[in-house]
Amino acid sequence: MYNEYSLIDETTRSDDSRALFANAYSIWNAGYVLNRYCYPTEYKPAHPFGVHGGEWTDSDGDLSAAVLVNLSASSRTGRSSTWNFTRNRKPGVNGPLALLCATSSPKALEPAPQAPFEVSSVSYDGLAAGETVAWIEKFKPKRVVVLDHGAPLATTERFVEALSEALPETQTTLVMIGVEPKMGTADELVSLLGSKRQSRSTVELNTTFVIDIGIATEGGQKFFEENEKAFNRAVEEKYLGDIELVKGSGVSGSGGVEGAWENLIQGTLVPNKAWVY
Numbered sequence: 001m002y003n004e005y006s007l008i009d010e011t012t013r014s015d016d017s018r019a020l021f022a023n024a025y026s027i028w029n030a031g032y033v034l035n036r037y038c039y040p041t042e043y044k045p046a047h048p049f050g051v052h053g054g055e056w057t058d059s060d061g062d063l064s065a066a067v068l069v070n071l072s073a074s075s076r077t078g079r080s081s082t083w084n085f086t087r088n089r090k091p092g093v094n095g096p097l098a099l100l101c102a103t104s105s106p107k108a109l110e111p112a113p114q115a116p117f118e119v120s121s122v123s124y125d126g127l128a129a130g131e132t133v134a135w136i137e138k139f140k141p142k143r144v145v146v147l148d149h150g151a152p153l154a155t156t157e158r159f160v161e162a163l164s165e166a167l168p169e170t171q172t173t174l175v176m177i178g179v180e181p182k183m184g185t186a187d188e189l190v191s192l193l194g195s196k197r198q199s200r201s202t203v204e205l206n207t208t209f210v211i212d213i214g215i216a217t218e219g220g221q222k223f224f225e226e227n228e229k230a231f232n233r234a235v236e237e238k239y240l241g242d243i244e245l246v247k248g249s250g251v252s253g254s255g256g257v258e259g260a261w262e263n264l265i266q267g268t269l270v271p272n273k274a275w276v277y
Contacts, residue, residue, distance in 0.1 A: 006021070006025065006228075008021065016245055017235075019245050019247060019274075019276040020235060020240075020243075020245065020274065020276075021231075022276055023076075023245070023274040023275070023276050024076055024231075024235075024240065024274065025228075025231055027076055027077050027080070028076070028077075028080045028231050028234070029080075029207050029211060029227070030077050030080060030081070030149075030177055030178075030205060030207045031077060031078075031079075031080030031081035031082070031083065031084045031085075032080060032084055032088075032227055032230060032231075033207055033210040033211060033214060034048065034081060034084070034085075034147065034175070034177075034205065034210075035081070035084035035085050035088060035089060036084070036088075036214065037210055037213055037214055037217070038056075038061060038175075038205075038210065039061050039062075039063050039085075039094065039145070040061060040094065041089050041090035041093040041094045042090065043217055044058075045057070045058060045060060045061025045062075046061075046210055046213040046214075046217075047060075047203070048175055048203050048204060048205040048206070048210065049203065049204055049205070049206050049209055050206055050208075050209020050210050050212060050213055051209065051212070051213070052206070052209060053203065053204075053206075053209070060173075061094075062094065062095075062143075063094050063095035063096040063097075063143075063145065064094050064095040064096075065095065065097065065141055065142040065143060066095055066096050066097060066141055066142070066143040066144065066145050067096060067097050067098050067099075067100065067136050067139050067141040067143075067144050067145075068085060068095075068096040068098070068099045068100070068144075068145050068147065069099075069100045069101075069102065069136075069144060069145070069146045069147065069159075070082055070099065070100070070101045070102065070147050070149070071102050071127075071146060071147065071148045071149060071150070071151035071155070071156060071159075072102075072103060072148070072149035072150040072151045072178065073101035073102055073103045073109060073121065073149070074103040074104070074105060074108045074109055074241075075103075075149050075150060075178070076240060076274075077149045077150075077177060077178055078101075078103070078147075078149040078150075079239050079240055079241070080234070080239065081147050081149065081177075082099070082101060082109075082113065082119075082239070083113060083234045083237070083239035084230070084234075085099060085115075086099065086113045086114070086115035086117075086119060087113055087114070087115070087233075087234070087237065087239075088230050088233075088234075091116040092116065095117070096117060096145070097117060097139040097141055098117050098118045098119070098120070098136075098139050099115065099117065099118070099119045099120075100119075100120050100121070100122060100132070100135070100136065101119070101120070101121040101122070102121070102122050102123070102124060102127045102151065102155075102159075103121070103123070103124070104123065104124050105123070106121040106122060106123050108241060108272065109121045109241070113237070113239075118139075120135060124151065124152065124155045127155060127158070127159045128155075128158040128159045128161070128162040129162075130166075132162075133162050133163065133166045133167070134166075136163070136167070137166065137167060141167075141170055142170060142171065143170060143171045143172070143173065144163055144167070144170055144171070144172045144173070145172075145173045145175065146159070146160070146172065146173065146174045146175065147175050147177060148174055148175065148176050148177055148178070149177045149178045150177070150178035156174070160172060160174065171201065172201055173201045173202075173203065174201060174202045174203070175202075175203055175204075175205055176202060176203070176204045176205065177205045211223075240274075241272065242272060243272055243273070243274050244272055244273045244274070245273075245274050245276060246260075246273050246274065246275045246276070247276050247277075248260070248275060248276070248277045249277060250277070251277075256277065257275075257277055260275040
């Protein structure tokens with residue numbers, strides 16, 4: 001997916017370890033590069049769309065006076081962002097002030113990771129509620145950065161509207177990372193992306209483009225060594241929660257890729273299960 005092939009020594013990793021690596025490592029990269037390069041504590045900020053995204057100033061990458069909001073926080077990509085911003089960041093350098101994680105099932109995010117700032121979770125139904133906005137307001141942020149890993153469009157729109165009404169002087173930046181995991185036509189997908197792109201404060205993440213910047217910044221060997229080291233530490237700290245590996249074989253039938261694909265089409269994929277073939 002990201003033009004990178006990982007060679008795994010079967011004698012040094014268990015079957016479950018290799019399965020989890022195969023399932024989660026590629027999509028882990030989104031949260032890793034956002035934290036390390038787009039809103040960094042060590043490097044010059046990089047645009048989430050890489051060199052193709054235009055200017056990305058120090059102010060754009062500044063979280064020192066910002067509340068960070070993670071939408072679809074229980075997804076594997078969302079969990080990567082949560083772990084990286086809470087556990088893989090120099091404390092006291094470039095914020096954030098706090099982290100709010102939103103998902104359909106907040107209990108799936110418990111316990112929250114230890115962090116040098118406050119971390120809270122909320123359901124989608126409560127995201128735009130007055131008490132949630134008041135929780136954000138208590139940190140007196142100059143900015144709210146929303147990492148949208150695939151929340152329903154209506155949820156995102158209600159939340160951004162609630163912020164603009166309650167905190168008109170606070171800048172809101174929406175970073176588009178993923179879309180809601182459901183089937184739709186190509187036209188529906190284009191319409192969905194277009195709706196989320198309407199705001200001038202919306203930027204898109206292209207993980208591959210930012211990986212390219214990371215390699216140019218650190219060198220390829222160091223980039224992948226540090227990345228995999230962080231991933232292994234995150235796995236040890238159970239950043240994916242109580243995830244259950246489901247091992248299948250082949251393509252056809254309920255025990256192959258087709259079975260998981262049918263669940264995706266029907267919207268019945270269980271978030272705490274990881275399919276590996």
